Amino acid sequence: MNFYPSFGGNLSKGEQIAYTKSANFKNGKFVNIKDVPKELRFSETLALARKFFFTKVPNGKPLRNIEVEKIDSLSIADYKGNTRLIWFGHSAFLLQINDKNILIDPMFGKVAAPHNWLGGNRFNTEMPIEIEKLPKIDAIIISHDHYDHLDYGSIKRLKEKVNLFYVPLGVGIHLEAWGVERKRIQEMDWWQETKFEELQLVCTPAQHFSGRKFNAGQSTLWSSWVIQSTTESIFFSGDSGYEVHFKEIGDKYGPFDFAMLECGQYNAMWPDIHMFPEETVQAAVDLKANLMMPIHWGAFKLALHDWTDPVHRVINKAEELNVNIITPKIGEEIKLYKKKTPKWWENYN
Structure with missing residues (x-):
């Protein structure tokens, strides 16, 4: 853990002292507003890992490789149109807004783990475009330091073409360990706002946790993000359990034209740190989102549910609550208005 690079960096004593200014940093660790998640004993962690690795899940993965929409590099470099996004699966996006290229949680790796031997492969063997x-890339926005959101291999391949990195408190230690200069990293606390040229970025709350190794849990902050131009407002949930912060964000920064909301990798054993699909739709209501998209599914098996359970349940709840929802294919262009999308996942069951 001390020497393998994908584990990232470690907070210094000085950084820990500096973070005591944050209301979210207590007794040497970052915390949620509610006292969750429960800290597991080592034996409980092993039992949970054993259940995850050895429980057979019916339809836990697609029956075959997911085919993605391919993107031409020139179509990205020369794009001057209205705001659009491209989904890379799970929680990774390219956002093109105001002639800027912004990557959000750019996990392009094969496995969401510190080493390829330690996790299951991505459902798609190809990406819409190679790094x-x-x-x-004008900026990268990171929600937290878990392997399915902050990927060592992806950052190493991306870092020379990226101007700025926006991250929650503490996450910069990993980027620095991987060769990103501190001057290109801006760390932010919850509710902190910053101007990125004509865009406003806001680091907003989430209810989750952090850590890339056993002895450094909760050493960095986790967050959601608000991205606003003069005419549009976008929300990215990162990972989060359902709580009142969604309504607080909606009241302060909503309504949102588009909300990317976590919907996958849930389980009754960890209800406070990941939303169930029905809660995902309620979060969209709380945020006053005109259009929502379920994310955090369709790329990796990180929980014990059917791989299509998230999308089926979220669509049903969205129809019940009359919430506009899109479910694009990986690599498909996404515009900030309602567009009916096919149930592409049915081709893989």
Whole structure:
């Protein structure tokens, strides 16, 4: 853990002292507003891991490789149109807004783990575009330091073409360990706002946890993000359990034109740190989102549910609550208005 690079960096004593200024940092660790999640004993952690790795889940993965929509590098580099996004599966996006290229939680790796031997493979063998073919990236936004959101291999391949990194408190230690200069990293606390040229970025609350190794849990902060231009407002949930912060964010920064909301990798054993699909739709209501998209599904098996359970349940609840929802294919262009999308996942069951 001390020497393998994908584990990332460690907070210094000085950084820990500096973070005591944050209301979210107590007794040497970052915390949620509610006292969750419960800290597991080592034996409980082993039991949970054993259940995850050895429980057979019916339809836990697609029957075959998911085919993605391919993107031409020039179509990204030369794009000057209205705001659009491209989904890379799970929680990774390219956002093109105000002639800027912004990557959100750019996990392009094969496995959401510190080493390829320690996790299951991504459901799609190809990505919509390879990192080397991406144009200059104006900024990367990271929600937290878990392996399915902050990927060592992806950052190493991306870092030379990225101008700025926006991350929650503490996450910069990993980027620095991987060769990103501190001057290109802006760490932010919950409710902190910053101007990125004509865009406003806001680091907003989430109810989750952090850590890339056993002895550094909750050493960095987790967050959601608000991205606003003069005409549009976008929300990205990161990972979060359902709580009152969604309504607080909606009241302060909503309504939102588009909300990317976690919907997958849930279980009754960890209800406070991941939303169930029905809660995902309620979060969209709380945020006053005109259009929502379920994320955090469709790429990795990180829980014990049917891989299509999230999308079926979220669509049913959205129809019940009359919430506009889209479920695009990986690599498909996403515009900020309602567009009926096919049930592409049915081709893989």
